[in-house]
Amino acid sequence: MCKRWVCLSVAVLGAMAFTSCGAQETSPQSAPQWKAASVPTVKGETHALPNSLMDPLNDGTYWAEIARIQKSGDVIFQLYKARFGATCTAWAKENGIEEGCLDDYSVENSYQRFVVGLAKNARISVAQQDMPGKSYRISQTELRGVMQGHLEGAPQGYAWTSFPFLVHVANKEVVSAEQYWVP
Numbered sequence: 001m002c003k004r005w006v007c008l009s010v011a012v013l014g015a016m017a018f019t020s021c022g023a024q025e026t027s028p029q030s031a032p033q034w035k036a037a038s039v040p041t042v043k044g045e046t047h048a049l050p051n052s053l054m055d056p057l058n059d060g061t062y063w064a065e066i067a068r069i070q071k072s073g074d075v076i077f078q079l080y081k082a083r084f085g086a087t088c089t090a091w092a093k094e095n096g097i098e099e100g101c102l103d104d105y106s107v108e109n110s111y112q113r114f115v116v117g118l119a120k121n122a123r124i125s126v127a128q129q130d131m132p133g134k135s136y137r138i139s140q141t142e143l144r145g146v147m148q149g150h151l152e153g154a155p156q157g158y159a160w161t162s163f164p165f166l167v168h169v170a171n172k173e174v175v176s177a178e179q180y181w182v183p
Contacts, residue, residue: 034153037125037137040166040178044087049079053112057172063107064167064177066147067115073144077167077174079114082107103183107164119173127181129161135179 047060063082069075083091084105092100100106118124124143128134136155138146145152146160168176 033138033142034155035137037135037178039127039133039135040125040180042082042084042166044085045083045091046081046166049081049108049110049112049114053114057114057116057169059168059170061166061168063180064165064174066162066165069144069147073140075118075140075143075177076115077118077165077177079116079167079169080107080110105182116167116169117173118177119170119175122174123176123178125178127161127163127179128155129159129163129181130157132181135181 042061046062047058049062050057057079062079064077064079067076067078082105083101088101088104088106092098092106097106118140120140122140123137124140125135125137126143126146128136136158142153146154146158149160151158151160163179163182165177165179167174167178
């Protein structure tokens, strides 16, 4: 009887050790791909950009577009400030901008080019192009692939659309990038 408990304990501990070595939050590259993900949300507005390229970029959430993919395969984002909902409406009214919040948001075009790269272990999600409310978690490799039209493993009916992203910047690199569905 004791041998069964020992064997069962060893099996359970082995299974726990095995699963703890699998996909981790800090290593999304090994996580299951094309997994349903939560839809990104932001309250009010994203963080403000520095006043000049000489000022430091603060950690925070920014509106972003993919600026380019370098020859090395690194994804580079262009950052912006965005406002949403009531915050956007109040800002537009305060600044005398009649149609400043079409579709319930507004993005500031910065004259400075604030670009930042994607961290190696960044969490990435992309939005379903034909409807709001559906996102998928993918790897950086898959992001580069879908941008080039390679849709292996993608859900049926998915097609890449260059929607913007909500990105979280920490230590001057993007640690999460969630594509944001826009009309």
